[in-house]
Amino acid sequence: MTDFGIQEALQELGLKAINNGTSTGSHNFSSGELIESYSPVDGKLIGKVKTTTKEDYEKVMEAATKAFLSFRNIPAPQRGEIIRQFGNKLREKKAALGKLVSYEMGKSYQEGLGEVQEMIDICDFAVGLSRQLNGQTIPSERPGHVMREQWHPIGVVGIISAFNFPVAVWAWNTALAWICGDVCVWKGSEKAPLCTVACQNIITEILKENNLPEGISCIINGDYKVGEMMTTDTRIPLISATGSTKMGRIVGATVAQRFGKFLLELGGNNAIIITPTADLKVVVPGAVFGAVGTCGQRCTSTRRLIIHESVYDKVRDAIVGAYKQIKIGNPLDENNHVGPLIDKDAVNTYLAAIEKAKAEGGTILVEGGVLEGKGYESGCYVKPAIIEAENHFEIVQHETFAPILYLMKYSGEVENAIDQQNGVAQGLSSAIMTNELKEAEKFLSYSGSDCGIANVNIGTSGAEIGGAFGGEKETGGGRESGSDAWKVYMRRQTNTVNYSDELPLAQGIKFDL
Numbered sequence: 343m344t345d346f347g348i349q350e351a352l353q354e355l356g357l358k359a360i361n362n363g364t365s366t367g368s369h370n371f372s373s374g375e376l377i378e379s380y381s382p383v384d385g386k387l388i389g390k391v392k393t394t395t396k397e398d399y400e401k402v403m404e405a406a407t408k409a410f411l412s413f414r415n416i417p418a419p420q421r422g423e424i425i426r427q428f429g430n431k432l433r434e435k436k437a438a439l440g441k442l443v444s445y446e447m448g449k450s451y452q453e454g455l456g457e458v459q460e461m462i463d464i465c466d467f468a469v470g471l472s473r474q475l476n477g478q479t480i481p482s483e484r485p486g487h488v489m490r491e492q493w494h495p496i497g498v499v500g501i502i503s504a505f506n507f508p509v510a511v512w513a514w515n516t517a518l519a520w521i522c523g524d525v526c527v528w529k530g531s532e533k534a535p536l537c538t539v540a541c542q543n544i545i546t547e548i549l550k551e552n553n554l555p556e557g558i559s560c561i562i563n564g565d566y567k568v569g570e571m572m573t574t575d576t577r578i579p580l581i582s583a584t585g586s587t588k589m590g591r592i593v594g595a596t597v598a599q600r601f602g603k604f605l606l607e608l609g610g611n612n613a614i615i616i617t618p619t620a621d622l623k624v625v626v627p628g629a630v631f632g633a634v635g636t637c638g639q640r641c642t643s644t645r646r647l648i649i650h651e652s653v654y655d656k657v658r659d660a661i662v663g664a665y666k667q668i669k670i671g672n673p674l675d676e677n678n679h680v681g682p683l684i685d686k687d688a689v690n691t692y693l694a695a696i697e698k699a700k701a702e703g704g705t706i707l708v709e710g711g712v713l714e715g716k717g718y719e720s721g722c723y724v725k726p727a728i729i730e731a732e733n734h735f736e737i738v739q740h741e742t743f744a745p746i747l748y749l750m751k752y753s754g755e756v757e758n759a760i761d762q763q764n765g766v767a768q769g770l771s772s773a774i775m776t777n778e779l780k781e782a783e784k785f786l787s788y789s790g791s792d793c794g795i796a797n798v799n800i801g802t803s804g805a806e807i808g809g810a811f812g813g814e815k816e817t818g819g820g821r822e823s824g825s826d827a828w829k830v831y832m833r834r835q836t837n838t839v840n841y842s843d844e845l846p847l848a849q850g851i852k853f854d855l
């Protein structure tokens with residue numbers, strides 16, 4: 343049976359294959375007990391990675407804080423050159439890393455490649471940004487004075503990322519942080535530890551080739567206890583954390599307690615509003631990819647469709663029909679659309695959510711369930727489900743990280759749909775399908791969608807790196823990736839310079855000696 347080139351990919355990524363199919367990653371400083379990584383694709387052990395002990399962590403922080411002192415002195419455009427090389431290395435390793443992401447995390451190979459492409463894209467963005475960390479000059483009210491604003495490196499940036507985007511989210515943060523002159527310590531997900539080590543191997547190569555200290559990019563491995571070492575550490579001025587609202591609540595409070603800065607990118611409960619003029623050719627692929635892509639485990643996954651009652655039956659039938667075409671199976675096999683959930687805990691959460699929806703009065707339109715038999719031995723493959731529900735159901739109000747799509751109706755004007763769309767605690771992504779200009783503009787206006795991302799005639803997922811990524815309310819308020827998200831990775835300094843021979847005071851205050 344083909345292994346879809348997995349062993350070769352592991353080899354290429356420096357995760358050396360050892361007898362009986364396991365591999366061990368090399369990585370700096372960690373010496374603790376082993377985390378085993380099992381693939382949700384076939385249930386097999388892929389490799390083991392050592393966790394970071396408290397002593398290891400101290401070594402990491404020593405290396406990182408020391409590296410910062412020299413790295414901040416390198417001019418930003420020269421730091422851009424390092425990122426350019428990093429982007430090129432990622433281009434070389436795109437297939438191998440995309441494959442590892444697919445095998446360790448379970449998303450389709452196409453989506454694995456897409457994730458690596460996001461890394462490459464942010465590198466390109468960051469290279470350009472390295473010549474645009476611009477401050478501004480500000481008129482002073484005092485004669486012979488000038489004011490300006492400068493952006494300086496902030497220090498060690500702690501990055502916490504989740505299993506569902508095991509490589510791209512790190513790259514969004516790291517590429518920007520480096521351009522800004524910061525160094526990074528990254529805790530990847532303990533559910534995809536080999537992806538973390540593979541990235542570390544790539545960046546270590548780049549640092550070596552440029553004679554730069556390893557401390558510019560460090561990893562730490564393990565569960566939330568390892569994360570806590572960073573969140574409580576006053577040597578880390580910024581923590582960027584991507585993951586569940588539950589995690590973000592703890593991280594935010596811990597970091598705020600010590601007056602650190604945090605960037606939180608947490609859960610979504612993303613909806614698409616489907617209006618009477620929506621084009622089904624766009625609606626169906628947009629909604630279906632949004633709901634089942636990455637097996638419903640993107641924070642931007644489409645969880646709710648809010649459909650105008652006049653087109654409800656037509657839209658429902660088209661989407662239910664499309665679900666019949668979905669092929670579920672090994673995500674490395676490009677004939678399949680949907681791979682497995684990350685693990686059996688996720689399967690149980692998915693099953694419980696379906697039961698809860700039924701108990702609350704939901705109607706099953708497309709039956710869910712766990713797949714069994716040949717090819718499904720890992721026990722993590724589930725059927726994407728569609729449930730007719732109401733927005734106020736408790737289960738609908740929660741983000742279930744699984745392919746469950748809730749359908750609901752609205753009547754009358756688009757405002758009624760917007761109310762439903764906004765009527766959840768999360769505020770990440772949203773979309774409207776319409777050919778009515780006024781509806782689209784209302785949806786995008788100050789009284790429209792309350793989300794960080796609001797789209798017209800595309801789905802809720804698959805954001806490009808050029809825009810700021812993140813959302814409001816329980817999504818945490820942070821923005822990563824494009825636009826001016828870089829500013830959070832820097833400290834702002836306001837300068838007033840007096841080039842006159844007098845000392846006039848601001849606000850006209852007289853103080854004669």
Ligand code: UN1
Nearest residue numbers: 507640641642803804805
């Ligand atoms: C995430 O799920 O945490 O917009 C990130 C998207 C991807 C990123 C998702 N570009 O779906």
